[in-house]
Amino acid sequence: MYFLHWRSLQQRKVQRNPKLFITLFICPVLIMILYGIYSIEPDMNPITSARKNSKASLPTGYTFIHKSNSSFEDEFSTSIKNHTEKNRQRRLKTYSVSDRYTKFGMRDSLLCWEDSKFMGSFEENCNFIKRYPIGDSLPYLQELGLAGDFVDFPNPRIPVIVTAASSNHFLEVQALMQNLHSVVFPKYKNLKFIFYDIGLNENEKEMVKKHCRCEFRSFPFEKYPEHVQILKGYTFKPLLTQTVLNEYGFVMWMDASIRLRTGKLDSLFEMAMKKGITIIEGDLGVGHRTDPSTFKFLREDPCLFVDKNETQTGFFLIYRTRFTIETIMRPWVSCALTSGCMYFPGSQDRINCVSPNELGTCHRFDQSVLSIILWRLYDPDIGRVYIPGTFFEVHRSHTARYFEYLEKKSKLLIV
Numbered sequence: 001m002y003f004l005h006w007r008s009l010q011q012r013k014v015q016r017n018p019k020l021f022i023t024l025f026i027c028p029v030l031i032m033i034l035y036g037i038y039s040i041e042p043d044m045n046p047i048t049s050a051r052k053n054s055k056a057s058l059p060t061g062y063t064f065i066h067k068s069n070s071s072f073e074d075e076f077s078t079s080i081k082n083h084t085e086k087n088r089q090r091r092l093k094t095y096s097v098s099d100r101y102t103k104f105g106m107r108d109s110l111l112c113w114e115d116s117k118f119m120g121s122f123e124e125n126c127n128f129i130k131r132y133p134i135g136d137s138l139p140y141l142q143e144l145g146l147a148g149d150f151v152d153f154p155n156p157r158i159p160v161i162v163t164a165a166s167s168n169h170f171l172e173v174q175a176l177m178q179n180l181h182s183v184v185f186p187k188y189k190n191l192k193f194i195f196y197d198i199g200l201n202e203n204e205k206e207m208v209k210k211h212c213r214c215e216f217r218s219f220p221f222e223k224y225p226e227h228v229q230i231l232k233g234y235t236f237k238p239l240l241t242q243t244v245l246n247e248y249g250f251v252m253w254m255d256a257s258i259r260l261r262t263g264k265l266d267s268l269f270e271m272a273m274k275k276g277i278t279i280i281e282g283d284l285g286v287g288h289r290t291d292p293s294t295f296k297f298l299r300e301d302p303c304l305f306v307d308k309n310e311t312q313t314g315f316f317l318i319y320r321t322r323f324t325i326e327t328i329m330r331p332w333v334s335c336a337l338t339s340g341c342m343y344f345p346g347s348q349d350r351i352n353c354v355s356p357n358e359l360g361t362c363h364r365f366d367q368s369v370l371s372i373i374l375w376r377l378y379d380p381d382i383g384r385v386y387i388p389g390t391f392f393e394v395h396r397s398h399t400a401r402y403f404e405y406l407e408k409k410s411k412l413l414i415v
């Protein structure tokens with residue numbers, strides 16, 4: 001009532017005195033608009049504006065270590081050559097190394113303790129990971145929700161399903177969508193599914209948009225350092241996982257080769273919420289499938305990873321907590337954003353493992369780095385974050401012409 005009264009008074013006043021109206025209303029509005037225009041920082045080019053972001057700060061507990069320098073390189077070579085005095089109880093074993101180790105002064109072999117363990121408490125190992133060099137990633141961390149203060153999320157119960165594909169996986173990803181639509185979608189009504197285009201042609205894009213029952217996004221390569229465009233460096237995967245995790249708090253990543261055996265995923269979701277991450281188990285050693293440059297960059301000793309099987313980034317669930325952000329996602333994403341850590345020039349040709357018995361015989365990028373992080377966190381009990389095999393199958397090169405089938409089906413329905 002009071003408000004109405006005030007308004008009618010105001011109207012009457014305004015009718016009587018238009019100048020007063022201008023002073024009372026137009027001026028403040030103009031001031032607000034002008035303030036709005038001038039307080040927006042130019043955002044035409046996200047990279048430049050991100051680089052200028054001097055306010056970017058790290059979460060508490062981080063030490064800013066830039067790229068390793070040459071004195072550290074010597075230190076690395078000495079430290080991985082000198083294991084003889086560490087532990088007299090265990091047996092020393094000779095491991096053959098690939099020629100990638102030559103630049104660290106190792107010709108044919110590396111002497112490591114068999115079955116080596118990570119020393120220190122869980123907390124000490126968390127801190128060790130947090131101190132991995134941050135490389136060139138600082139300007140990007142703020143926007144990705146990896147710097148500054150951690151804000152907790154209102155507990156999502158169901159993850160957002162995320163996948164990505166370029167043209168060479170177009171038929172495989174259709175088979176994944178067929179699997180999701182028939183097995184998982186009927187079980188969860190409000191499921192969110194995001195597809196990232198990382199290199200489809202126009203026609204393929206249209207087909208995905210029409211049939212995926214998903215949110216279609218183009219991966220913003222232009223925002224990130226140039227090497228992220230090299231798809232065979234797989235650095236896009238940590239970046240888009242973190243992008244969606246930052247928005248929705250719970251992500252289920254699926255490669256185009258993953259098929260779910262069941263749509264009853266409640267227990268899997270609960271497992272992920274409880275542990276922070278669940279991931280599939282691999283069957284080859286991290287030391288064999290990681291380049292020594294990555295170990296050097298992270299200040300990790302390859303000997304600690306020789307007998308430890310990889311975890312596979314083809315299928316994993318991650319839940320947003322302070323622990324997963326600071327101890328898993330920040331180090332993983334920082335490494336992805338830094339040429340010389342996850343990707344380094346020339347590494348895109350190194351994914352094929354020629355000699356399974358040599359250390360550093362190939363490199364697995366996102367998978368190598370996440371495996372290193374998870375072993376340091378969970379050794380010797382890493383099994384507790386493995387996704388039980390009852391949930392999924394891996395079907396590499398399993399394809400389907402699902403979109404064609406849907407097109408035909410809709411034509412039949414019309415006729």
Ligand SMILES: *[C@@H]1O[C@H](CO)[C@@H](O)[C@H](O)[C@H]1NC(C)=O
Nearest residue numbers: 066068069070071072073075
């Ligand atoms: C190089 O790395 C070593 C070992 O981490 C460190 O002590 C030293 O301060 C670094 N030097 C420079 C110039 O950054």
Ligand SMILES: *[C@@H]1O[C@H](CO)[C@@H](O)[C@H](O)[C@H]1NC(C)=O
Nearest residue numbers: 078079081082083084085086
């Ligand atoms: C090898 O490591 C031991 C302790 O673990 C150290 O005392 C010794 O100086 C190291 N040797 C070299 C050559 O670095």
Ligand SMILES: *[C@@H]1O[C@H](CO)[C@@H](O)[C@H](O)[C@H]1NC(C)=O
Nearest residue numbers: 282283284285307308309310
């Ligand atoms: C690694 O995987 C292989 C092949 O599945 C298996 O035989 C071996 O026991 C695994 N190693 C460990 C330490 O789990």
